[in-house]
Amino acid sequence: MNQDRIGIKTPEYVSLNFQLAGLGSRTAAYLIDQIILIIVNILIVMVLFMILYGQSDLLLWSEINSVPVAIAIILMFILNWGYFFAFEYFSGGRTIGKKVLGLRVIQENGHSITLLSSFIRNFLRIIDSLPANYFLGMMMIFFHSKHKRIGDLVAGTLVVHERNTKKKKKLSPIEKEIEKRGLAKSDLFVEEQVLKTFGAKDWNLVKTYCSRFIHLPEEESIRLTRQVAEILLPKARVDARGKSFQDLENNLLVLYLHLKDEWEYEL
Structure with a gap:
């Protein structure tokens, strides 16, 4: 399934050929990104506990300032949702995991992913992750002819392998x-x-x-x-x-x- 190829003719009448990324390579890239996010989240929690410990020698919750907790929760939410959105838009369709695996997200017309496309496909991760552990998204990628999850369908995007210059x-x-x-x-x-x-x-x-x-x-x-x-x-x-x-x-x-x-x- 990873060997599927697709030909695209751009609006400028340039023909491009791509190798579509299948479930295996996309899952591996996603796991790398998740490991990075887990490490960063752990670091945020550790910093939070250090701040709270410094505020209360007795570690009494009634004495703890809730502001650092709120800031940490907001920061973790922005990080976990915005990581994919920001990297895919500002790094040419590549998160760190995708870059390691040689993958990138593009539009169906062969152009680079746009701000709106990146926002839509990553906002819809909420649906793709249902009912648990990204089950719906994985089923869509496995069975769809172009290996698209729901976010890709709505945003009009594809995940492809980059040209191997090595x-x-x-x-x-x-x-x-x-x-x-x-x-x-x-x-x-x-x-x-x-x-x-x-x-x-x-x-x-x-x-x-x-x-x-x-x-x-x-x-x-x-x-x-x-x-x-x-x-x-x-x-x-x-x-x-x-x-x-x-x-x-x-x-x-x-x-x-x-x-x-x-x-x-x-x-």
Whole structure:
């Protein structure tokens, strides 16, 4: 069941292929996330007891300030519900457990998960967890053709395996050029929210540019670099004014690395 694949055509008419995540891998990712949450909850309770112990030498409940207890309860509620919502939206559809297992949540059209989609699918965990121990959600994932639980059905999302880059022993020409120049994603800071504004057309443009410019004569390469930089760098909130064409090339190559994580996970 984990070998099921699905083809998606995006609104930009780009065809993407994904391997759907089945019950086994999704359960393993969920257990990792739960272990993390349990550890954090235990730490919160320990801190709470330390605070209460400091307030009452006799440990009499009548003398204990209820404010720390209320704060701890609210904090634990926000943590346990907001963990999945926040990580999936701000980390490209990946909680820590999903990242370890190489999974991510995407929309049915192949785009990154939106704020509303993340909110809906995680709010409906309440229903998926019925009657106990996530039974309804697991049954839905097991029997649904696209391995969807109720939250996925309502939010219009899929859980897929990310492209496994470890299997690729040979570097592509783009990767060789990036490695040769010693470039890394840290060389160009782009906010997560800004990256989400880039669409498939932007990804195809930067990918096509990076694969072509090294093979062009210098004059054509410079002209192409400046043209593409004028389109993409302002969108990434990078000031291209006064930069040499080599700096622009490097900026575009690093932008390629950022967008690659978001778009190049076809199988």
